[in-house]
Amino acid sequence: MDLLPKSAGKYVTNHWYAAAWSQEVAEKPFTRTLLDERVVMFRDGERKIAALLDRCPHRLAPLSMGECVNGNIRCGYHGMEFDGAGACVNIPGQTIIPSTAKVRSFPAVERYGLVWLWMGDATKADESLLPMVRRYGAEGWAVLGGGYQRHAANFRIEIENLMDPAHTTFLHKQTIGNPAAKNEPVQVKHVEEHGEKGIAAFRWLNNTPPSPFDRQGMTFNEDQKMDRAQFFYFFLPSISMVEIVSMHAGQEKTEENMDKGMRTFSYKFLTPESEKATHFFWLHVRNYRVGDTEWEKGLRAGLDKTYIEDNDMCSAIQLEQEQTGLRQQTGIAIDRAPVMAMRELERMISAEHGVVEAAS
Amino acid sequence: MTSIIITASIGAAQKMEAQLGLSLMEIIRDAGFDDLQALCGGCCSCATCHVYVEPERFDQLPPMSQDENDLLDSSDHRQQNSRLSCQVQFTESLDGLKLTIAPAD
Numbered sequence: 134m135d136l137l138p139k140s141a142g143k144y145v146t147n148h149w150y151a152a153a154w155s156q157e158v159a160e161k162p163f164t165r166t167l168l169d170e171r172v173v174m175f176r177d178g179e180r181k182i183a184a185l186l187d188r189c190p191h192r193l194a195p196l197s198m199g200e201c202v203n204g205n206i207r208c209g210y211h212g213m214e215f216d217g218a219g220a221c222v223n224i225p226g227q228t229i230i231p232s233t234a235k236v237r238s239f240p241a242v243e244r245y246g247l248v249w250l251w252m253g254d255a256t257k258a259d260e261s262l263l264p265m266v267r268r269y270g271a272e273g274w275a276v277l278g279g280g281y282q283r284h285a286a287n288f289r290i291e292i293e294n295l296m297d298p299a300h301t302t303f304l305h306k307q308t309i310g311n312p313a314a315k316n317e318p319v320q321v322k323h324v325e326e327h328g329e330k331g332i333a334a335f336r337w338l339n340n341t342p343p344s345p346f347d348r349q350g351m352t353f354n355e356d357q358k359m360d361r362a363q364f365f366y367f368f369l370p371s372i373s374m375v376e377i378v379s380m381h382a383g384q385e386k387t388e389e390n391m392d393k394g395m396r397t398f399s400y401k402f403l404t405p406e407s408e409k410a411t412h413f414f415w416l417h418v419r420n421y422r423v424g425d426t427e428w429e430k431g432l433r434a435g436l437d438k439t440y441i442e443d444n445d446m447c448s449a450i451q452l453e454q455e456q457t458g459l460r461q462q463t464g465i466a467i468d469r470a471p472v473m474a475m476r477e478l479e480r481m482i483s484a485e486h487g488v489v490e491a492a493s
Numbered sequence: 494m495t496s497i498i499i500t501a502s503i504g505a506a507q508k509m510e511a512q513l514g515l516s517l518m519e520i521i522r523d524a525g526f527d528d529l530q531a532l533c534g535g536c537c538s539c540a541t542c543h544v545y546v547e548p549e550r551f552d553q554l555p556p557m558s559q560d561e562n563d564l565l566d567s568s569d570h571r572q573q574n575s576r577l578s579c580q581v582q583f584t585e586s587l588d589g590l591k592l593t594i595a596p597a598d
Contacts, residue, residue: 321560323563461532464534464536464538464539465533466533466537468539469539469560472538472539473567476540
């Protein structure tokens with residue numbers, strides 16, 4: 134299957150990408166590579182996030198090897214100081230500052246406890262384009278944030294994995310897998326929420342007995358049945374969100390009724406590090422066991438373990454793809470949503486960079 | 494003998510024998526047209542069996558499912574007369590149908 138990128142660019146750059154958890158950027162310069170660019174983040178004089186290309190324009194020393202001074206970053210080689218906008222404000226031993234002494238800066242915003250960077254054309258950065266996290270900060274909902282793993286796989290492999298409910302039965306049999314779900318068909322639809330375009334793969338399992346998990350969050354009369362659903366969303370170009378709903382059977386599936394049941398919004402913000410690795414930031418929002426910190430510890434450990442299982446598989450696939458130059462030699466029914474996601478992604482990358490014409 | 498007329502990306506239209514009851518995808522693949530990848534073998538999940546149907550006879554084909562419609566939407570080469578050939582069963586009424594294999598995505 135020809136799912137290999139044909140775009141002139143590798144990534145969508147005109148987009149807000151999760152770059153760090155806010156607490157990661159404190160008193161010291163913090164560096165991370167995003168979309169092949171090594172970026173250094175620090176806090177400026179107003180404690181706002183600044184993000185610069187991690188390279189001093191003088192001898193190309195990584196600025197992250199320097200230190201933060203008065204809201205600026207000082208190169209660890211000759212002490213040149215740059216402000217949050219990347220302008221040089223001090224060169225020890227001289228008064229002239231060359232106009233070439235400047236560093237590229239990236240628009241940066243903090244929201245949902247994360248630092249978001251705009252990796253493309255800075256003139257197009259618009260905070261209204263930040264992703265929306267459902268129920269974040271709403272009363273009666275708990276947020277479990279701070280999740281981070283580095284996965285050694287191209288973000289496309291990660292997206293294909295997250296758009297594929299069918300793998301949970303097999304890959305996650307130690308964690309979230311449910312053998313009963315393996316034969317349930319998955320439906321796919323195009324979605325658009327708050328201007329974010331994407332695809333959803335989903336299935337409802339109606340009128341089923343409560344699961345052990347349901348019993349942890351709700352109470353039941355004898356013989357009471359559940360309607361439950363899983364929605365696997367992909368919002369272009371880099372966000373996965375799994376929504377899980379368990380509600381007493383027979384109710385109309387309105388937002389309000391679903392909120393009265395147990396509901397989870399599990400986000401993964403997938404920021405490419407390079408073509409071979411992905412930053413996997415996860416954030417979990419729920420309306421059950423709110424305030425139960427002990428239970429939450431177990432939840433965090435379980436989620437981390439599940440995502441490690443994902444990385445084990447995705448990184449192994451990455452190596453096979455590199456060694457063979459192939460992506461896929463056959464297709465199966467569960468590919469529908471991943472195929473649609475990949476096509477939409479390539480279309481978005483091509484729209485930004487233009488398409489490479491195939492040699493004929 | 495029933496038949497369909499297939500045009501690939503290179504070469505002239507070719508009349509090929511078409512067995513009733515097979516899908517158009519199976520007929521094209523069995524006739525040896527490599528342009529048609531048909532990776533998933535007919536489960537409507539990969540959209541690599543995309544064809545253009547002669548517009549005059551497009552309405553003779555059975556209606557398209559939502560899944561097929563969504564997958565076709567993900568192709569950059571969709572036209573008014575696009576179908577996934579694995580989703581169309583060949584019947585006598587389609588005898589002599591002209592098809593063109595769409596470019597790969």
